[in-house]
Amino acid sequence: MRDRERESIDGDIEQYLRVHEHKDMLRFLTCGSVDDGKSTLIGRLLYDSKTIFEDQLEAAESESRKYGTTGEKIDLALLVDGLQSEREQGITIDVAYRFFSTDKRKYIIADTPGHEQYTRNMVTGASTADVAVILIDARKGILTQTRRHSYIVSLLGIKHVIVAINKMDLLDFDEEVFEKIRQDYEELATQLEILHRYFIPMSALDGDNVVGRSGRTPWYDGPSLLELLDSMDISAEQTPKNFRFPVQYVNRPHLNFRGFCGTIASGSVKVGDEITVLPSGRSTRVKSIIDAGDISEERREVYRDNAQAPMAVTITTEDEVDISRGDMIVHTHNVPRISNRLKVMIVWMDETPMQIGRDYDIKRATSVATGQIEHINYKVNINSYEREIVERLELNDIASCRLVLNRPIAADSYRQNRATGSFIIIDRISNNTVGAGMIVDVARREQDKVPAAEEREYSDAERELNAYIRKFYPEWHCKAI
Amino acid sequence: MISHEKITHLKQLEAESVHILREVAAEFSNPVMMYSIGKDSSVMLHLAMKAFAPGKAPFPLLHVDTKWKFHEMIEFRDQRAKKLGFDLIVHSNPRGLEMDISPFVHGSKVHTDIMKTEALKQALDAGGYDAVIGGARRDEEKSRAKERIFSFRDRNHRWDPKNQRPELWNIYNTRINRGESVRVFPLSNWTELDIWQYIYLEKIPIPSLYFAKERPVVEYEGTLISVDDDRVPEELRKKAVMKKVRFRTLGCYPLTGAIESEAETLPQIIREMLLSRSSEREGRLIDKDQEGAMEKKKVEGYF
Missing domain, CATH: 2.40.30.10 (Translation factors)
Structure with missing residues (x-):
């Protein structure tokens, strides 16, 4: 809580409440590893917005002495690393949800682990997020994990990505470093469907461009992270116009x-x-x-x-x-397709591999059907984005598949509608949630095969042309191929 | 074309919670809602009333009575359940009653283990509930930040924090085998400020213990506690003084710290909360027992 806010609360609480009654809500995902300063960044947002209370700070201070990695400074990361086992190992295993608030918005942060073996946790966090904050260590630039995180963000339909180029303090806030990473990322983004991209030079440890604008980046005329979050308009993505009402x-x-x-x-x-x-x-x-x-x-x-x-x-x-x-x-004038044959992207989330032809329960919105994966079209290598032919799906695999249900459902593609184009896969013996899916396409009739249009193989020249258009003519909203 | 209404954060939280409550009603055969009488429970009750209007919620309320609650809480409980038309189940641990467990004699850990955690398990086993709705929020404590909204419990009511089911979008996995259960937390994404603002806007009744008033209090183990009845040991009662205090959380009176306050209205409470620098669980003595205390308690079945 900043002093200005403190004064307004102290002065006229009823006025303060009226302002805060009209806030809206924004959910964002943070991607990056501990090394990138992700927990530090979140700790900083919570600390500077005074969401952290004194007793929690005291607890973090006593734990800093025990597990901390920052020497004399309080390890802000310890404010957010939740489970005891994680504090001992110094890693963030599971999705954790954090909350803070400004006078414009209430925020829900899905704080997810960055390592490849926790891809499913990141997918989980991304499923409810409107915005993603991808952390990049300025010293290292774009890494394999950046590619992976960006792919998952794009797959889960997040249209706004904030690239936080962190640890700029270790490079004297060099504009060239920032510019190089920005260009590299723009290049990477041409391969993905990320409509809006924002870049911020940052030091989470010292607070530069996190809440307020930094005096150490005079060459940067953009907003701080919090200013950007407060002002982003995400309504276009949030509200597809087709009326859909799953009966609950x-x-x-x-x-x-x-x-x-x-x-x-x-x-x-x-x-x-x-x-x-x-x-x-x-x-x-x-x-x-x-x-x-x-x-x-x-x-x-x-x-x-x-x-x-x-x-x-x-x-x-x-x-x-x-x-x-x-x-x-x-x-009645706007009916989605009804079919039992769907083309889907699946993220496998269980230690037990997915078996082709086995019966699983498919829960989409409020309906549950029995379904089988009939065929794996290809698996995506989430680091290189290359397609691979595989026979089965293991934990964290992401693949394009053909799904057949035992009865038809009304379905939209996930691209058109996140709420009616998404489903979870439940194992009928263990009852675990073993996978998550996104509908890519719906067959016209029950007997039909899923349309093959998206299966078309493009030449390198065609792919480059597509990338060129997407890079230089973003206002055309050209689809990625 | 309908003009687009702005959906505020409270409207959105409310809609999400209603969605969760309806999902429980639709998917489970024997759900129950924990009712702890505090502000979060008051909000939950209000949401349950909204979710099923004009009908009634298709589940009863369960209160685990440790017999050490503020007497006003019990009056409030009975009156609210009656007014909103809920069936109310009250359970106290007979073994604990026989042993005459007292926080003053046996300490907070033993009292909580027997009169809360064990009593809760007894009540849940007796009811055979497959879904247990609770009012916990993710902003309360670090281990809660990672708990699912639909949180699986094994036959022994244990939580396995390292092996939780992935939970995506607003699609909840409600599958369990016989004897297992799911704890459901419709207020997961609410913060303390959201709760207070919602109570204010929706005019939700809460016990008057939340409001500052002259009350007899005494210092006990570093915290001011209320002298709620004559079970407070004599030597403490003798030291009792009248102070203008209120309570930020409500639980067993010997374990609930009072804070000195002038806040007599909801806006004043919210103002005080925003300006104060300690989080609300600080008033609860049980969290401080040991580091990672809440995580351990939750693994064992505590709410």
């Missing part, structure tokens, strides 16, 4: 009320809209909408005219249509 729960408290509860995955809906229930295809109209947020202790039936993602609502329909959990309600 049927609420039937008495004979006169039958409501369909769920979270609006995307788009918006209003009373009177013509809707279709999938996969059955039956149509009706929206009779009423209850937003859970409007309900109070005194008024338990508050109706509204319309609602939008990501509200949790209850919808009633004009006609008695058979609707149950797992169905998807959409606008």
